[in-house]
Amino acid sequence: MMERVILRVVVKLLAPFILLFALYVQFHGDYGPGGGFQAGVIFGATFVVYALIFGTVTTRRVIPGWVPRWMMVGGLLLYAGTGIAGIVLGGTYLDYSVLARVPTQGQHLGIALIELGVGMTVAGAVTAIFLAFAARER
Amino acid sequence: MVLLVLAVIVQRNLFAVVVLAGVYSFLMATVLVALDAVDVAMTEAAVGAGISTVLFLGALYLTRGDETRPLKRTWTALPVAIGVGGALVYGTLGLPAFSDPAAPIHTHVVPRYLAGAVRETGVPNVVTAVLASYRGYDTLGETTVIFTAAFGVLALIGRRGRRGRRPER
Numbered sequence: 001m002m003e004r005v006i007l008r009v010v011v012k013l014l015a016p017f018i019l020l021f022a023l024y025v026q027f028h029g030d031y032g033p034g035g036g037f038q039a040g041v042i043f044g045a046t047f048v049v050y051a052l053i054f055g056t057v058t059t060r061r062v063i064p065g066w067v068p069r070w071m072m073v074g075g076l077l078l079y080a081g082t083g084i085a086g087i088v089l090g091g092t093y094l095d096y097s098v099l100a101r102v103p104t105q106g107q108h109l110g111i112a113l114i115e116l117g118v119g120m121t122v123a124g125a126v127t128a129i130f131l132a133f134a135a136r137e138r
Numbered sequence: 139m140v141l142l143v144l145a146v147i148v149q150r151n152l153f154a155v156v157v158l159a160g161v162y163s164f165l166m167a168t169v170l171v172a173l174d175a176v177d178v179a180m181t182e183a184a185v186g187a188g189i190s191t192v193l194f195l196g197a198l199y200l201t202r203g204d205e206t207r208p209l210k211r212t213w214t215a216l217p218v219a220i221g222v223g224g225a226l227v228y229g230t231l232g233l234p235a236f237s238d239p240a241a242p243i244h245t246h247v248v249p250r251y252l253a254g255a256v257r258e259t260g261v262p263n264v265v266t267a268v269l270a271s272y273r274g275y276d277t278l279g280e281t282t283v284i285f286t287a288a289f290g291v292l293a294l295i296g297r298r299g300r301r302g303r304r305p306e307r
Contacts, residue, residue, distance in 0.1 A: 006297070025180070027265065029266050030261045030262065031261075031263055032263060033176035033177050033263070034177065034180060035265075035266050037181060038180045038181055038184060041184040041188070042184055043191060044189070045184065045189060048188075048189065048192055054233065072285055072288055075281070075284075075285075076281055076282060076285045079277075079278055079281055080278065083274070083278070087154055088176065094274035094275060094278065096271060102199070103258070104257075104260030105260070107258070107259040107260055107267075107271055108259070108260055108261065109260065110270075111266060111267070111270040111271055114270050114274065115266070117281065118277065118280075121281050122284060124288070125284050125287070126189055128292055129193070129288055129291050129292070130189075130193065132291065132292055132295050133193060133196040133197070133295065134196055134296060136200060
C-alpha cells in the first residue's frame with residue numbers, strides 16, 4: 001500500500017485543483033478560451049489520473065460506474081432540453097434569446113446551459129470509457 | 139515534428155510509438171497556439187496528448203507491446219499512399235494563400251459573426267458565441283456523436299468488464 005508514495009500524494013493534492021480548473025474552463029468559456037468540450041475532457045482526466053494511481057476499485061468507490069453513464073445521458077438531455085425550452089417560451093429550437101427578459105441575458109443563460117450539457121457528456125464519456133477499459137484484464 | 143513522425147513509422151515498439159505520438163500532439167498544440175487557435179490547442183493537448191495516450195496505453199496493456207512483422211510485404215501500398223498524398227498536396231495549391239483576408243472563409247459569414255456576436259449574444263469570446271449560439275445545431279450534433287460513440291464503446295467492452303469479473307464486491 002505504501003508503494004509509489006510520491007505519486008499518490010501528488011495526485012491527491014492535484015485532483016481538486018484539476019477539477020477546479022475544469023470548472024473554471026467550463027464557466028469562463030464565455031470570456032476566455034475553453035468551453036464545455038475542453039472542460040469535460042479535463043474533468044474526466046481527473047478520474048483517469050486517479051484511476052491510474054489508485055486503481056479502478058478505489059475509483060469506483062469515488063465515482064460509481066453509473067455516475068458517468070448518467071452524466072452522458074443528462075448532458076445530452078440538458079442540451080436538447082434547453083432547445084425545447086426555447087420552443088416552449090415562444091422561440092424556435094435552440095433560440096436562447098427568449099430564455100430571459102433581456103435577449104443577451106437569455107443568450108448567456110442558454111450558452112451556459114448547453115456548454116454545461118456538452119461538458120457533462122464529454123466528462124462522462126471519457127470517464128466511462130477509461131473505467132471500462134481499465135477494468136478489463138488480459 | 140517531421141522527425142517525430144519518421145520515428146513513429148520506424149519504431150516497432152508500440153509503447154515508444156504511443157509516447158512519441160503524445161509528444162507530437164503537444165507540439166501540435168503549440169503550433170495551434172501560435173496560430174491563435176487557443177481553444178483547439180487546449181483540446182489537442184487534453185485529448186490528443188492526454189486522454190488518447192492513456193487509452194492507447196490501456197489498449198497496449200490488453201494486447202502485446204510489439205508490432206508484428208508483416209508476413210509478406212506488399213508494395214502496392216506505397217504508390218497508393220504517394221498518389222493520394224500527391225493528390226491532396228495538389229488540392230492545397232488551389233486554396234487561397236495563408237491568412238489572405240480576401241479568402242472566401244473570411245468574407246462569407248465571418249464579418250457578420252464578428253460584428254454581431256458581442257451585441258447579439260453578449261459573449262466576448264466569439265468562438266463560444268459561434269459554437270453555442272449561431273451553430274447550436276452543429277454542436278448538438280457533435281454532442282450526440284460523442285454520446286453515441288461512447289455508448290457504442292461501452293456496449294462493446296463495458297458490460298463484460300463489469301460483470302465478468304466482479305469478485306471485489
